[in-house]
Amino acid sequence: GAGVSQSPSNKVTEKGKDVELRCDPISGHTALYWYRQSLGQGLEFLIYFQGNSAPDKSGLPSDRFSAERTGGSVSTLTIQRTQQEDSAVYLCASSGPVSGNTIYFGEGSWLTVV
Amino acid sequence: GQNIDQPTEMTATEGAIVQINCTYQTSGFNGLFWYQQHAGEAPTFLSYNVLDGLEEKGRFSSFLSRSKGYSYLLLKELQMKDSASYLCAVRSNAGNNRKLIWGLGTSLAVNP
Numbered sequence: 001g002a003g004v005s006q007s008p009s010n011k012v013t014e015k016g017k018d019v020e021l022r023c024d025p026i027s028g029h030t031a032l033y034w035y036r037q038s039l040g041q042g043l044e045f046l047i048y049f050q051g052n053s054a055p056d057k058s059g060l061p062s063d064r065f066s067a068e069r070t071g072g073s074v075s076t077l078t079i080q081r082t083q084q085e086d087s088a089v090y091l092c093a094s095s096g097p098v099s100g101n102t103i104y105f106g107e108g109s110w111l112t113v114v
Numbered sequence: 115g116q117n118i119d120q121p122t123e124m125t126a127t128e129g130a131i132v133q134i135n136c137t138y139q140t141s142g143f144n145g146l147f148w149y150q151q152h153a154g155e156a157p158t159f160l161s162y163n164v165l166d167g168l169e170e171k172g173r174f175s176s177f178l179s180r181s182k183g184y185s186y187l188l189l190k191e192l193q194m195k196d197s198a199s200y201l202c203a204v205r206s207n208a209g210n211n212r213k214l215i216w217g218l219g220t221s222l223a224v225n226p
Contacts, residue, residue: 033214042218043157043201056213091156101205103147103214105156 002026004106006092012112013082021077021109025094033093033103034067034077043091049075082113116140118217120202125223126192134187134220136202148176148187149201151219157201160187189222197224 005024013019025032034046045059049069060066064082069075079086089108095101118138126132138146145164149157163169163178163185175188189196199219206215 043216045213045216048213101145102159102162103203104159108156 004092004094004104006090006106006109008109009107010110010112012114015084015113016081018078018080019082019111021079021090021092021111023075023077023092023094023106025073025075025092026096026104029094029096029104030072031095031101031103032069032075033095034075035091035093036061036088037091037108038088046077046090079111082111084113087111087113116206116215118202118204118215120200120217120220122218123221123223125225126189128192128194128224128226130192131188131190132192132222134189134200134202134222136185136187136217138183138185138202138204138215138217140183140204140206140215142207143180144205144207146176146178146185147201147203147205147214148174148185149203151199151201153198160200192224194224194226197222 007022030051032049036044036046047067048056064080067077089110091105091108093103093105095103120136147162148160150160151157161169161176163176166178166180168175168177173190178185199221201219202217203214
């Protein structure tokens with residue numbers, strides 16, 4: 001696609017429910033990043049995928065968080081048993097040689113846990 | 115450790131020039147990015163420096179000195195719409211992964 005696409009754009013969920021957030025990167029981009037940003041805070045790295053290499057999961061805050069990237073393209077971030085502190089915007093970004101390795105962000109998925 | 119430092123807040127006047135500094139200490143270096151983020155929106159790309167020197171793009175310029183671990187973003191002819199957070203990020207080349215290390219951002223307020 002023309003840009004990084006994320007869905008849903010907004011999600012309100014009850015505490016304890018599972019949520020899935022989807023990211024469709026720019027076509028041809030081999031690197032994909034998930035970040036979390038709480039209101040007024042900086043970007044918190046979650047996970048990084050690069051081609052067929054093993055993902056760098058070092059930023060995932062707990063075992064309730066997981067992510068996968070199928071076929072080297074679309075990625076899904078899953079949060080199990082959501083907690084109120086999970087409320088944030090989840091930003092996906094991608095980069096690749098077709099764009100000189102510049103990183104482009106999607107519009108984010110705004111998650112509110114009530 | 116690896117870290118990026120930039121001022122938390124800055125204030126400037128419409129029509130003026132402002133320089134936002136960024137210093138970094140990383141285990142490797144493979145480029146420095148500047149992003150602009152308006153409140154409630156995703157970051158948007160402004161500039162990328164991998165070699166020393168000044169890159170100019172319209173009202174915005176970015177400078178890099180790798181030996182000093184230093185960059186700045188220069189904004190000229192400030193407009194009210196330039197009020198935003200400006201994020202500095204360094205691509206380190208640790209191991210086989212290329213992760214970005216992000217600063218916390220500089221919140222710029224442009225006053226009339």
